[in-house]
Amino acid sequence: MDSRFKIAHKEAWIGVGLVIVNFALWYGFAYGLGSGDPTQYTYVFGFPAWFFYSCIVTTIVMIVLIWLVMKLFFTEVPLDGEDEQ
Numbered sequence: 001m002d003s004r005f006k007i008a009h010k011e012a013w014i015g016v017g018l019v020i021v022n023f024a025l026w027y028g029f030a031y032g033l034g035s036g037d038p039t040q041y042t043y044v045f046g047f048p049a050w051f052f053y054s055c056i057v058t059t060i061v062m063i064v065l066i067w068l069v070m071k072l073f074f075t076e077v078p079l080d081g082e083d084e085q
Contacts, residue, residue, distance in 0.1 A: 004077050011074055018069065022062050029054035 034041075034050030044052040 007075055007077055014069060014073055018066060025058045026054045029058060
């Protein structure tokens, strides 16, 4: 088996994990903070807190997290075939 497939498989599972983390953060903030009475909402920079944390903060956190994961766990893989020696 080509070693590139093993690396791609590992990196694909990391990607799935990142998607699950993103959804959990978004869902937790959106429905955790936004499920109350709209007259009782708190606001951050003019946005309802549930929107600010679920959409704005989560996006920034995910951008930083993806950058870190790419720097620490992803490897450069040549797309052409491996040289057989």
